[in-house]
Amino acid sequence: MNKIDPWEVKEVKDYSRLMKELGVDSFQQFTKKLKNPPLEVKRNLVIGHKDFNKVYDCITKKKEFAILTGLMPSGVFHFGHMSVINQVIYYQNLGAKIYLLAADLEANLTRKIQEKEARKIALEEYLLNYIALGLKKKNLVFYFQTSGPKKVQEYMNLSKLASAETTFSEVKAIYGDINPQKLISALTQTADILYPQLEGIKTTLTPIGFDQLPHANFTRDIASRMKFSLPAFTFHKLIPGLQGPNTKMSSSKPESYISFDDDEKTVRDKINKYAFSGGGATLKEHKEKGGNPDIDVSFLWLKYLFEDNDKRLNEIEQNYRAGNLSTGELKDVLIEKINYFLKQHRIKRERARKQLNKFI
Ligand code: TRP
Numbered sequence: 568m569n570k571i572d573p574w575e576v577k578e579v580k581d582y583s584r585l586m587k588e589l590g591v592d593s594f595q596q597f598t599k600k601l602k603n604p605p606l607e608v609k610r611n612l613v614i615g616h617k618d619f620n621k622v623y624d625c626i627t628k629k630k631e632f633a634i635l636t637g638l639m640p641s642g643v644f645h646f647g648h649m650s651v652i653n654q655v656i657y658y659q660n661l662g663a664k665i666y667l668l669a670a671d672l673e674a675n676l677t678r679k680i681q682e683k684e685a686r687k688i689a690l691e692e693y694l695l696n697y698i699a700l701g702l703k704k705k706n707l708v709f710y711f712q713t714s715g716p717k718k719v720q721e722y723m724n725l726s727k728l729a730s731a732e733t734t735f736s737e738v739k740a741i742y743g744d745i746n747p748q749k750l751i752s753a754l755t756q757t758a759d760i761l762y763p764q765l766e767g768i769k770t771t772l773t774p775i776g777f778d779q780l781p782h783a784n785f786t787r788d789i790a791s792r793m794k795f796s797l798p799a800f801t802f803h804k805l806i807p808g809l810q811g812p813n814t815k816m817s818s819s820k821p822e823s824y825i826s827f828d829d830d831e832k833t834v835r836d837k838i839n840k841y842a843f844s845g846g847g848a849t850l851k852e853h854k855e856k857g858g859n860p861d862i863d864v865s866f867l868w869l870k871y872l873f874e875d876n877d878k879r880l881n882e883i884e885q886n887y888r889a890g891n892l893s894t895g896e897l898k899d900v901l902i903e904k905i906n907y908f909l910k911q912h913r914i915k916r917e918r919a920r921k922q923l924n925k926f927i
Contacts, residue, residue, distance in 0.1 A: 572742070574677055574749060576778045576815055582614055582804060589780060591615035591802060597623060605653040607803055612650060612871050613774070617783060618799035622772045626661055632770040633763040634658045635666040635798075637712075637756065640674050640689035642818030644696045645826040646872055650803045654774040656701045663772075665707045666763050669693070672712035672755055676748035682713060694926060696827050698919035699912055709926055712755055721765050726751075726758035732792040733785070741781050757786045760798050769796050777802045806871050809841040812862045827916075831906045838865065838902050846887075846894035857890035858897075865894075865901045873904040 570585060571577075579585060586593065594616045598608055600623065607613050625632035634655055638648070659665050669689035674680040680688075694709065710716040715723055738745055742753065760782075763771045775783070783800045790797055808814040808823035816824035822841050825834055845863030847853030860866040866887060874880045883900065886892035 571778055571780050573779050573781050576776075576805065579777060579804070580813055582777065585777075586615050589784075591617065591780065592619075594619065594801060601626075605657045606871065606875055607650045607653055608657075609875075610870050612806070613654070613801050613803045615777070615802040616800060617787065618797055619772070619801060621770050622799050625770050629662070630770070631664070631768060632772065633664040633666060633768045635668075635760055635763055635771050635773050636775060637668045637670045637759055638689065638693050639670045639678075640685045640693060641678055641680060642688065642692075643824075643826045643828065644692040645816055645818070645824035646868070647806050647808070647816035647824055648693070649700075649872060650776070650806060651774055652697050652700055652702065654801070654803075655697075658772070659703060659706065663706070664763070664768065665702075666716070666759075667697075667702075667707065667709045668716075668759050669709075669711045670752075670756070670759075673752040675713075676752050686711065690923065690927070695916060695919055695923055696912075698922060698926065699915040704922070704926055707926070712759070716762060718762075718765050722758055722762055725761060725765070726754045729754050729757045729789050729793070732789045737788070738785075741785050753782060753785055756782050757789050760786045761790055761793075761795050764795050770799070771796075772799045772801065774801045774803070776805055778805070807843075807864055807867055809837065809843065809864055811843040812864065812867060814843075825905060827909065827912060829909070831909075834905050834909070835902050838898050838905070842868075842898060842901070844894040844898075846897075847890070850893060853893060854890045858887045858892075858894065860884050860887045863887070863894075863897070865897050869901055869904065873901065873908060 592615060594613050597619055598604065598611060601608060622632055624630070636651055636655060655665060655667065669685070671682055671685035671689060674685045675682060689711070708716055738750060742749065760773050780802060787797050805815050808816040810823055814823065822837065825837060829837070843864040845859035845861065845866070847856055847858060866884065869883065870880060883892065883897070887897055
């Protein structure tokens with residue numbers, strides 16, 4: 568059953584089949600209902616959910632709900648990390664209380680990243696960029712797994728008590744080949760997700776990547792046995808890495824991503840050299856037969872990250888399909904968008920740096 572390993576992200580080719588097999592509902596109906604949704608939602612990167620109706624009910628009736636999600640502090644902050652935080656900021660602006668944790672314990676246990684290093688990455692790479700992207704201090708709880716949130720004893724105990732509610736055969740059925748470190752990480756993640764309920768908040772939503780689905784199932788099983796409410800989840804597809812539509816951005820492969828620290832020249836060079844093209848083999852062929860935007864990483868990045876104007880995106884798509892827009896021209900559009908974004912972002916980040924201390 569373990570088609571997905573949350574610690575070893577593989578490429579997923581057929582999301583809709585996997586969703587059916589694994590009992591994940593389509594997010595489509597909410598994509599249309601949510602007002603001014605972030606790009607991730609509008610462009611269908613968020614494809615699945617569990618129990619989102621509960622959250623939607625809170626949004627429309629202005630009832631209390633919380634967002635809880637975590638970040639694994641394991642390397643540089645790149646554009647593959649944007650999907651989660653944009654959703655968090657969207658819900659924060661709708662009035663949700665936000666619980667954001669740095670999974671420093673998990674980073675230590677599963678990636679051998681020491682506490683000091685993990686803390687540094689969490690603050691200087693992730694939190695700093697989150698603030699620059701619009702995360703606010705109001706209604707935000709930020710904590711590290713190793714030191715815990717406010718009700719620290721209950722949090723620490725919860726992860727241990729949760730172990731009484733499962734068995735090795737269940738754990739193996741959900742995670743496949745698992746070791747003690749991964750099991751502790753999974754139980755800690757369960758405590759993370761249920762924690763807002765210890766502070767009295769009934770409805771919670773955890774937006775995560777599709778690769779984290781096993782954690783969602785595990786947590787919901789344990790929640791029902793421990794008489795918690797079932798936490799809701801949304802799942803998003805991963806934004807492709809530069810090497811192709813079915814590859815991922817990986818912190819250990821700089822040629823697979825653009826980071827928030829890449830300068831203008833690096834951006835230009837990486838896109839020109841690595842961004843997988845769906846265009847024709849030669850300019851002549853491209854003009855005759857057109858390109859395929861569905862597999863073209865430059866187009867997909869515009870769609871999921873940089874071009875929020877639907878009309879403009881549509882024009883680019885049509886022109887590329889028709890062969891009127893070449894791969895080089897498409898790449899130039901993307902490069903300009905990224906560099907413009909990063910230029911603004913660097914200014915916002917310097918402002919954010921001054922506020923960082925207030926967030927911890
Ligand atoms: N396992 C997550 C990751 O690899 C990090 C994480 C820890 C998390 N606790 C969480 C994510 C709770 C969502 C909710 O990125």
